[in-house]
Amino acid sequence: MAISNFTRRTVVGLIAAAGLAAPAAAEVDFSGKTIEWVIPFSETGGSAKWANFFAPLLSEALPGQPTVVVKFMPGAGSTKGANWFQEQSHDDGTLLFGTSGSTQFPYLLSDPRVRYEYNDWIPVMASGTGGVAYLNAEDGAKFDGSANALKDTNFIYGSQGATRLDLVPLLAWQMLGMNVEPVFGIKGRGDGRLMFERGEANIDYQTSSGYLGGSVPLVEAGQAVPMMTWGALDADGNIVRDPTFPDIPTFKEVCEATDGCETSGEAWDAWKAFFVAGFPVQKLAFLPGDTPQEVVDAYTAAFQTVTERGDFADISSKRVGKYPVFVGDGSKAALQTATNVDDDAKQYVLNWLKEAYGVELN
């Protein structure tokens, strides 16, 4: 990554030197300025945690050490903030915008509220997470690496809504032939875990940090049994074991072991497309579309510096999980994987949402 960055900056430098770019590449300096990092969520969610983690580090790494403040613009399931960002143009490079899977999914599903276009924006950083599904002790005893013995059990699951990130677990369980009834309307995965702990729900999933913080103690106490992770992507785009949970099989492995579950075909393609959009590239930071290249480079270099800190692996694993952080061209590639779902996959999911939950997005 460092090399490609270097190369690109050299190229940009050469072009500027050759006088092809009209203004001379001004030195970017943010001294005394305040950078606003706008998050289309409230102060309470995972995205707030993510931005608050990066903000002070970014402040140190940007030229001129500007103050970086996180601003919250919640509403309409994050589409309000994203629609607002779509209207913004480059001013002095002090506006940064963060999105999450909850912003990506409505975009992918053509939600009527979406008036934003990801391809208009310039990504500068992307990061991901993983997820773990687990069962209660009683049903967990029946789990043998395949879901074959779980097909006759009725499961209940506390869900935030079928069109949210919960789409990924719900579709996975359905592909395994499991009978999972979602109880909609909970406010966060923490509430879902509480429902599981009270015995009202008997299956649950958490993102990596939620699982490590709240569910591992349940597993240790024998009250929960991990079932599968969603996995992680390798460099070639294959699903491999999640590096944070190398001992837990992936959904792909469980699916292969389960009768009637296919790891090819339209259901699998659809699941994988939405998994990629929701987990390995869950959160992205953007600059407005018309931002000059030197400002983009300044941000890229700053995020690069952040990820190269000696203690980065250590502090980030505790706060946002140990998953790769993509910078510069890496974040562009990440954006491509996160926002390109082919029409068949999209249509499959839309049909499934309608048939299984009566959800129509228009």
Added chain:
Amino acid sequence: MEVFATALPALGDAWGLILQPIVLGYLVLGVVMGLAVGVFPGLGGIAGLSLLLPFMFGMDPILGLALMIGMVAVVPTSDTFASVLMGIPGSSASQATVLDGFPMAKKGEAARALSAAFSSSLFGGLVGATFLTMFILIARPIVLAFGLPEMLMITILGLSMVAILAGRIPLKGVAAAGLGLMVGTIGEADAGGSLRMATYDIPYLTDGLKLVIVGLGIFAVPEIVSLLRQDRSIAKGASLGAGWLDGVKDWFANIWLSVRCSIIGVVVGVIPGLGGSVVDWIAYGHSVQSTKDKSNFGKGEVRGVIGPESSNNAKEGGGLVPTLLFGIPGSGSMAIFIGAVALLGSGDIEVGPSMLKDNLDITYSIVWLLALANVVGTILCIAASGGIAKLTTIRFTYLAPFLFMLISFAAFQSGQNFEDLLALFVIGLIGIFLRRFDWSRPAFLIGFVLSNPVEKFTNQAFQIASFRFRKSFGEGMEYVFSPIVIVLILVTVVSVILGIRQAKMIMAEGNVQAGTKRAPLIFLLVIMAYLIVALVNANMIPDYNMTDKIIPLVIGSVSLFCCVILLIQMMRRPEGDAIFADKEIAGEDATAPHGLWSTLAWFASLIAATWVVGFILALLGFLIAFFRIRAGASWQMTLILTACGIGFMCLMAGALNRDFPPGLLQDLVSLPWPLK
């Protein structure tokens, strides 16, 4: 015993951590900052904490905790100023305080009300912390015993307080609560995402109305407008009666009430998912039921202040249990708190189930820092209350423009849309008419606050119950009728029966004279029209989304039924019957020198001007025009007051890093902050 063997040393360690000069210094710093930002209704805790976040990174954990807890702890204390002095409910924790606190201020007893409230808060905070020190060790199984049916029953218990607050005509109270519930369902349904009384073309409505706006609109706007029309000071005759020492004595005379309400606060606060929305109403209901002479409630009964205020600080302590033990925040500020704790030190403190095992000393430090912050905050508040109470002797015309400024800004902060201001105006209008025709405003607010929990818990409990019943009948019954549920049902039934018998004596709006039929009848018909439209709208939701339509349909039908009976009664009863209560017939409003509409037009003009030139420029024009024309102040006075208002606004918003509502002008040209 084994439990205590680990608890006592941890408690000792915790005090060792807390009682360092530097820690106490940070705590006091946090408290002072919390009091400063607590001035803004409905903003305090969250805004203040967000401001502190960047500094938490890598900070020594105990210092960071002291700073943050100092700030969070005083918000339910400091927003008492707004609710007692101005009738502005600062947060859901101080809504019930408005009912008797503000009438006391009007009687010239502001200092007494404030110091009674603060003493109760202080005491409640300490009772809460003591209780928690023991309870937190055994809390986990107890918290887990509160499933969805139990939470639904607590919500219904909260709703049953409507019976006490319904006013002279119980049917009107029920209808008002029903209307509040229906207004609460506006927007996208939690469960299936169907839209109720909203469209994607008006994105603002899809998120529903915010509590801050409804609280300000229902309580603050009508009072501000009414006082402004009368052109007097808040304290009648501009004189202050009982002082702050009387308030402390009042609290001491009612110490057992204070103890009971503190326990109510901490216990309800412990239950995750309910938060503070019901606590103060349950405490208020208990205060009413346990008072022999109920005739003063709603007119300035000090017990009506002591009860809710004892419970709301104790609740903060209780709210630590779900936050620390389960990692599930009980409120918005607790959610940021959790995030911030992860940034502290080397990031080793993980809020959640491991908290008791690995960090019991930190847990105890948090509990007692909270209690200590309460003490510091309360002492500062009591010290200030005598002076601040003098605000109630100022001619209200000089206060009103600042209050319009504050509530507009607070409303805008809740969603950062221009529509927030419009919503405030519209809800304010509803509040004005509810007040005028003696429809219970507390009942409306209780309905609104509990609308979402009622709907959510009903749907979820129903779904899980039917799941259990499918397994076996016995398992279903066991789930639905747990011992806790049965006890709660009994408490609710008793409270409703007592409430109905007592409701007639509690007149939150005073003794409102009845007048002609026409105006009250028109208001009733307008409400009925809204209910009918809402019912038709809910009925259009397809049946597979039954979870999204069932509550609006049932509640709407019940409310409409009440309204139909009211309509029949109105047709049959003679003019002058209590059912035709109308504040414009006799009393303060009727004899006020200024009219309703001309007064309201000032507020409307601020909003309209904001739409055109943005908030700060609009405010500049509004303040100058108001002081010159309405208040008749000299140019010198006008300019000084205007400068103070604008300066204060910019200072606070600048410090908290908040924006102002932009207007059309800002779309055309880009202006520097604060004009942008």
